[in-house]
Amino acid sequence: MKVFAINGSARKGGNTAMLLNVALEEIRSQGIETELFELSGKKIQGCIACYRCFKNLNKRCAVDSDVVNECIEKMLQAEGILLGSPTYFSDMSASMKALIERAGMTARANGDMFQRKAGAAVVAVRRAGATHVLSSINYFFLIGQMIVPGSNYWNLAIGREVGEVMNDPEGLQTMKTLGANMAWLIKKINS
Ligand SMILES: Cc1cc2nc3c(=O)[nH]c(=O)nc-3n(C[C@H](O)[C@H](O)[C@H](O)COP(=O)(O)O)c2cc1C
Numbered sequence: 001m002k003v004f005a006i007n008g009s010a011r012k013g014g015n016t017a018m019l020l021n022v023a024l025e026e027i028r029s030q031g032i033e034t035e036l037f038e039l040s041g042k043k044i045q046g047c048i049a050c051y052r053c054f055k056n057l058n059k060r061c062a063v064d065s066d067v068v069n070e071c072i073e074k075m076l077q078a079e080g081i082l083l084g085s086p087t088y089f090s091d092m093s094a095s096m097k098a099l100i101e102r103a104g105m106t107a108r109a110n111g112d113m114f115q116r117k118a119g120a121a122v123v124a125v126r127r128a129g130a131t132h133v134l135s136s137i138n139y140f141f142l143i144g145q146m147i148v149p150g151s152n153y154w155n156l157a158i159g160r161e162v163g164e165v166m167n168d169p170e171g172l173q174t175m176k177t178l179g180a181n182m183a184w185l186i187k188k189i190n191s
Pocket of ligand 1: 124
């Protein structure tokens with residue numbers, strides 16, 4: 001079993017990556033393979049509304065010139081998916097939104113191809129807007145018939161400069177619990 005995590009931050013190895021790694025470490029401790037994929041520095045664009053995915057029906061986005069199909073392939077291979085984003089103007093990053101538009105439409109065209117995989121969001125925030133990011137990402141999981149595990153708080157932690165989230169013990173505990181719940185859930189779903 002595998003959990004595949006995507007970091008939508010423009011900062012590779014930044015706060016969102018650190019939070020994802022806390023959750024992934026807990027998941028690995030439960031014997032589940034993990035991978036972290038950073039969108040930072042990679043070419044990615046939003047959906048162009050060509051609707052060719054509804055004709056091609058090949059589980060790929062028809063726009064094959066960026067990183068999206070690589071992400072889709074890895075999402076298809078995983079039992080659990082973590083989508084991490086910093087809070088940018090009270091919403092997810094543009095890169096994460098582009099991924100969701102493209103992977104989301106391709107999934108709908110192909111019979112909700114992420115159906116019954118587990119999916120959870122992870123959010124870094126300086127001050128405000130993180131619960132909105134969490135909700136926005138959850139819409140992607142929920143419309144695609146995915147199962148969303150929770151934690152003991154909403155999946156966010158506070159920090160501005162790189163590394164500051166490591167000074168938010170409640171945020172780190174939230175990520176650890178999220179990882180434990182993700183591991184528990186995918187074991188149940190796939191038993
Ligand atoms: C373009 C941009 C917009 C931001 N908007 C917000 C915001 O609306 N609310 C907030 O609390 N922090 C905001 N921040 C701060 C980041 O969410 C914060 O620094 C976060 O820890 C960055 O995570 P990262 O290190 O993974 O990139 C913004 C940062 C950038 C670059």
